[in-house]
Amino acid sequence: MPATSTSISTIEDEQLERYARHIVLKEIGGEGQRRLLASSVAVIGAGGIGSPALQYLAAAGIGRLRVIDDDRVDLANLQRQILFGTGDVGRPKTEAAGEALARLNPDPQVDTVEERLTAANVGALLDGSDLVVDGSDNVATRLIVSDHCTAARIPLVSASIGQFQVQIGTFRGWEPGLPCYRCFVGDAFDSDDCDSCSEVGVLGAASGLAGSWAAMEAIRAIVPFGEDPAGKLHVFDGLTPKLRTIKLVKDPGCRACGG
Structure with a gap:
């Protein structure tokens, strides 16, 4: 309602x-x-996606934000990671992000975690959150996050970027008929075959679109409003430009949510 x-x-x-x-x-x-x-929202990655997502979530008044990132600010980040400035180069991203968010809005409690998310610590980092926004930069981490969110019944907003393309999906794989992120990507991924932004490039404004969109879907899941986007993947092609929506199917054999 x-x-x-x-x-x-x-x-x-x-x-x-x-x-x-x-x-x-x-x-x-x-x-x-x-x-x-x-509400309490955990954001994985304070990079190109996490930067605008965190800004809009903080501005929206999310009560508690947990920022999870083990990286430091690099000069090459500044083309798209708009939480940071030149003076932040070399600083931990979580530290710089926490200060920037506090300047933006004093209402949210910002918890910063300078750790890499792994299968060993995922529960400690995500449990207690009402929702998770995943802006991490590799499929292995995304699958760890998805599997835990599915088991713990935490709604997941997954956002990714590549060159000029943005992908956004909301996942609640524990619900009948709804897929999890693993249903989408499967098990047979090769981490050595996944390109990084440093190798193929990314348009900075595409990161902004992805992060803002992820924040909107997080707010939609908390309030909620409009149509339920779970089970759909939204793909924006900035070259065309064109937006299309793909209905995702639950995999009955998925080892995270199937059966």
Whole structure:
């Protein structure tokens, strides 16, 4: 059910002004904004996708943001990773991101984790989150995240970029008829066959589109509003430009969600 604009009694006066453009939307309203303020979102990667996603999630008033990244800011990042500036080069991304988000909005509690997500620590890093946004840069990590989110029943928004293309999907693979991310990519991937941005390039603005879109889907999942996007993959081709939506099928043999 859409939130109503009358349920605003627990939002403080300054927050009423800060989030006014959300509150006047009948699909969000005061109740929806309260849900955002009470929510917890984990974002994996503070890079090209994570940077704009984190900015819009913080600006939206997500109550708790967990930023997970083990990398440091490099000069080559600045073409697309808009959380950072030249003075941040060499700093841990989580440290610089935490400071930038605090300047943007004091409402969210920002937890920074300077670790690489692995099968050994995924539970400790993601459990307790209402939703996960995955902007990591490799399929192996994405599968670890997806498998855990499926088992723990945490909604997952997965965003990826390559050159001029953006892909966005929302996954709740524990639900009947809905696929998980592993249903989409399968098991037979070769990490040596996966190109990186440094090898093939990426348009900086495409990263911005991916991160902003991921933030919108995260907000949609929390409030919610509009149509449920789970089970669909949205693909934007910036060269054409063209957007298409692909319906994903649950794999009955998937070792994460099948059977």
